[in-house]
Structures are given as C-alpha cells and as structure tokens.
Amino acid sequence: MAPSDTRTQILDAADRLFAERGYRGTSVRAITDLAGANLAAVGYHFGSKAQLLAAVARRVIEPINAAQCAGLDRLLARTPDPAVTDLVEAFAGPLFDVMPAGDEGGARTSRLIVTILSDPAEEVRSWTGPAEDTVRERYLAAFGRALPGLSPEELRFRMRGILAVTAVDRVEVYQRPSLACLSPGAGAGEAARQWAITFLTAAMSAPPTGT
Amino acid sequence: MAPSDTRTQILDAADRLFAERGYRGTSVRAITDLAGANLAAVGYHFGSKAQLLAAVARRVIEPINAAQCAGLDRLLARTPDPAVTDLVEAFAGPLFDVMPAGDEGGARTSRLIVTILSDPAEEVRSWTGPAEDTVRERYLAAFGRALPGLSPEELRFRMRGILAVTAVDRVEVYQRPSLACLSPGAGAGEAARQWAITFLTAAMSAPPTGT
C-alpha cells in the first residue's frame, strides 16, 4: 500500500471540498468525513489545515507548470522566435488538460485553482513557490520578442488577461451548469480550448495602445 | 441626519472588509468595530450577515449596471449596429469608473466584485437580481449583430472573457501592489482602461473558430 493511504484520500477529499466550498467554507471535519478518516489525521499527516491546502495546491498546479515549461521548450527548440498563436497555445493549453478522474472536464480543478488564486487570506496564497514566477517570466520574454513595440507594462497586462480568460470561463460553467454550451464530455472542453486560443491570439496580437 | 447614520457606516465598513478578507473571512464583530457601531446593529439594520452582503453588493453593482445600460442606449440611439469597439467600451468602461472615496483607483471595488462573484457559497451568490441578466442579454444581442457568423455559444464565451479580463486584472494589482505598472492615481486606471479596450476589441473581433 502506498505510504499512508489515508493521506491521499484526505488530499482527494480536500481537493473536492476546497473547490466546491472554498477554503474557509470547508471544515477539517468535512474533509475527514468524506475521506473516511479520523479528524486528527489532518494534523498528523499535514500539520494544519493551511498546510493541507498547500499540499493540495502543489499537487494540482505543479503538473500545469511543468507542461507550460515543456511546451515552451518544445517551441524554442524549433525556432528562437515562436509565433503568438503557438505561445498562447503552449501557455493556455495545459490549463485545459487538467482533468483528473471524477472531474467534469477539468472544470472542478479550474474551480479549485481560482479558489486558491482569488482567496484574499494570506494563508491561502502563501503556498506559492518560485517555479510559478519562473515560467511566467520565460513566457513574458518570449511574448516580448514576438510582440515588439509593446511596452512591458501592457505586455504584463495582456498576460494577466490570458490567465483570466482561461480560468474564469470554466469556473462560471462549473458554478452554473446551465451555462454549459455543449453536452458535457470531451467535446465541451475541446471547444472551449479552441475558442480561448482564437480569442487570446487575436487579443495578444493587437497593436500596442498609444501611450 | 440621514436615516440612521450607523447604517451607512456599517455598509462602508462591510464594503471594505469584504473586499479585503472575503465574506467568510470577515466577522460581524470586525465590521461593527470598524464602523464604530454595536455588534447587534447588523442584525437590527440588515437582519443577518448574508443580507448585509446583499445590500453591499447591490450598492456597488447597481450603478455599474445602470451605466452599462445607459451606454448601450446612447450607442443604439445613434445607429442600430454599433461597432465592436464602441460596444466593448460601453460594456467594460463602467467597470473602470467605479472609484468611491478611499478606493485606490477602483481596485478595491473590483476586488469586492470578484470576491462576491467568485465565492462558492450559496448565500454569497444569492443577492443577484434580474437586472444583471437583462443588460447582459442586451449586449449579447448587440454583439451578435456586430459579429455575424459567430455561434451563440462562442459569443457567450467571449462575453465572459470581457468580464474576466476587466475584473481579474485589477484584482491582481490590488492584491500585489508591486504589480502596479504606473504610479497610483488617475493615470494608472486610465491606462488599464485603454489597454483593456484594445485587448478586448481585438479579441471580440477575431474571426469565428471553425466548429
């Protein structure tokens, strides 16, 4: 058996409940109940509720960061100056690829990410490591070469737009399933992915705003 | 004196604290302390913490909705088929105009809006009225005429993108002031407004994604 099966079952339960109810809206008791574990197991395996959230966050975000990094490496191996479309796809694509078992097309995971990223509490945002900043800086440099004439400030603004569009769209669909345009399954996620790439490529390629 | 000065002071305090710490992260005691009022005043004037949030939400969102509606009316009075740029500006502009006294360029109000919109709790999202859906449907129809060939589903996706970009950008700046590109004040907000219009006009005008 894996090192302490309860540990991963708690991670799974916390993953789901944090996404559905937020960090403060989820009690440790609710997590251990869903995981079929004892209340004290969270303290034993993770130390505290905040450290449990950090573990959940790392488990879901690290693969995305790795995929974004690998995608950029793949592009740069071909040409030193990739096209905007390719950069957009390499950066935003991994956000659509996360879909663990039981996740409705990755929407629940997206909900978890937004929950973590948008929570104002310090303890919720303090899980982050240096890897996230590194990959963002690398894409920033690549986009800067693909879009000469764009001021660094406006470029940063546009990169924030990429994250906003990819994350928020799927969150809304998750919260209000009536918004789901297509039947659930692989089809819906794939359509949203293509829409996002179209939308964001056009947005990123816009001429610079006059200062 | 206005009808119960404590009432508006509680509204102001709740506005600030909900934006800074979220709904669940803000205790009624913290609100009444900041407002200089008694703990029971919230129950007396609003009924409950959830109803206080609803009052705060209505107070901040209603002017935005009215401005969006008026802007569309103004455009439609000139021509039945406004350009995409004008529609983007009329829709996204009011989100940049909200800056009550003490708000750092409207960033705190944006934070409040995102807090309300992204909170998973039912009681937080249940403040909404029919006015919000109405104005969105009107813009949807106007964008549909300006962008023929776009499927209704992709059009809805793009409209969600508008909200995502305008809201999320300013939230991030609010949470991490180090991201602020320009010196604070009227200049920073105005630059972001122009960047957003450029970004979103290009995105909305993109040719339809092949099905």
Next chain:
DNA sequence: GTTTCAGTCAAACGTTCGTTTTAATCAAAC
C-alpha cells in the same frame, strides 16, 4: 408629564471551528 418608539447597548446563547492530547491498535523487528 406621560407615552411611544426607533435606535443603541452589554451580555449571553448555542454552535462550530482548528488543534491538541492521550490512549488504543497493529504489523514488523528482534
């Protein structure tokens, strides 16, 4: 002068929270 009533106040209610403590469990090591 008395009544009235919206508003304020201190105090307490019962509940839920995250965390800690202490004892029980159980397979592997010796």
Next chain:
DNA sequence: GTTTGATTAAAACGAACGTTTGACTGAAAC
C-alpha cells in the same frame, strides 16, 4: 513473546462565530 514505531481513534480544549435577548436611551407625539 516482547518491543518498537508509526498510525488511528475518541475525547476534549479554548476560541471565535452569527444571532438573540432584554434593558436602556433620548427625542418626538400627545
């Protein structure tokens, strides 16, 4: 068979929460 060390279990901890209560206030109404 006993010891060991990691894991689980039950119970309790103090603190913080939203809400309610009942007394108090002070100016207007009569």
